[in-house]
Amino acid sequence: MxxxxxxxxxxxxxxxxxxxxxxxxxxxxxxxxxxxxxxxxxxxxxxxxxxxxxxxxxxxxxxxxxxxxxxxxxETASDDVITSPMIDGAHGLMRWPVKGDPGMTVVRQRMTEPPPDNPARMRAHPGREWLVVLSGTATLMLGHRRFRVETNQAAEFPTMLPHAIGAEGGPCEILGIFDRDARRGHLREGRGAAKDCAPDLPNTT
CATH class of the missing domain: 1.10.260.40 (lambda repressor-like DNA-binding domains)
Structure with a gap:
C-alpha cells in the first residue's frame, strides 16, 4: 500500500x-x-x-x-497561493519569481521609448523569453527583423537571437516571462545595454 x-x-x-x-x-x-x-x-x-x-x-x-x-x-499542494510581487516604482516595474522548474520569472513593465536601432545595443544570451502586450503596441527587434506586437498579442523567442523591445506610437505595457537562463543572461549584462527592455531581475535560485 x-x-x-x-x-x-x-x-x-x-x-x-x-x-x-x-x-x-x-x-x-x-x-x-x-x-x-x-x-x-x-x-x-x-x-x-x-x-x-x-x-x-x-x-x-x-x-x-x-x-x-x-x-x-x-504531490502535495503548495500553501503559498498568494504572493507579493516586488514593485519598482522608479522604473515602472512589477516583478516576481514563478516557482517551479525551470525557475521562471515574470516582469510587468511600462515602456515609453522605442527599441534601439543600433544592433550593438541589442543583447543575446542563452534562454527563452515570452511576452504579452497588455496595452498599447510594442516593437520587438530580433536581429535585423522588426515585429509589431499589439494589445493581447504574444511573442516567444530564443534569447540567443540579438533582441530588444520598446514602445511604438506611445506608451505600452507588457508582461514578460523569462526562463532561468534568460533571467541569468539579463542579470549578467546588468544595466549596460538596452535598459528599456532589460530590467534588473530578482535572483530566484
Missing part, C-alpha cells in the same frame, strides 16, 4: 479528488478510465469515493492512464 508522508488523510483525499478531476477533464466515464487502467469500474469508483485503500501499483497504472506521473499525482 502507498504510504503517505504527511497529513495522511488530507493527502489521501487530495489524490482521490485529483484522479476524479483528471478523469472528468478528459471527458472519460468511470468505465472508460477503468478500461484504460485495467481496473474494474467498481474498483475505480471505490478508489475515487474513498472506499478502497490506495495501492501503489494501481496509482502507477492510473497515473499512466491519465497521462501524468506518480509524483505529480501524489
Amino acid at each position: 502507498l504510504r503517505m508522508q504527511q497529513n495522511d488523510g488530507d493527502l489521501d483525499s487530495l489524490v482521490r479528488k485529483r484522479i476524479r478531476a483528471l478523469r472528468v477533464a478528459q471527458g472519460w466515464s468511470l468505465e472508460e478510465l477503468a478500461g484504460r487502467a485495467n481496473l474494474s469500474q467498481s474498483s475505480l469508483s471505490r478508489i475515487e469515493n474513498g472506499q478502497r485503500r490506495l495501492a501503489l501499483d494501481q496509482l502507477v497504472t492510473l497515473a499512466r492512464a491519465l497521462d501524468t506521473t506518480l509524483d505529480q499525482l501524489v
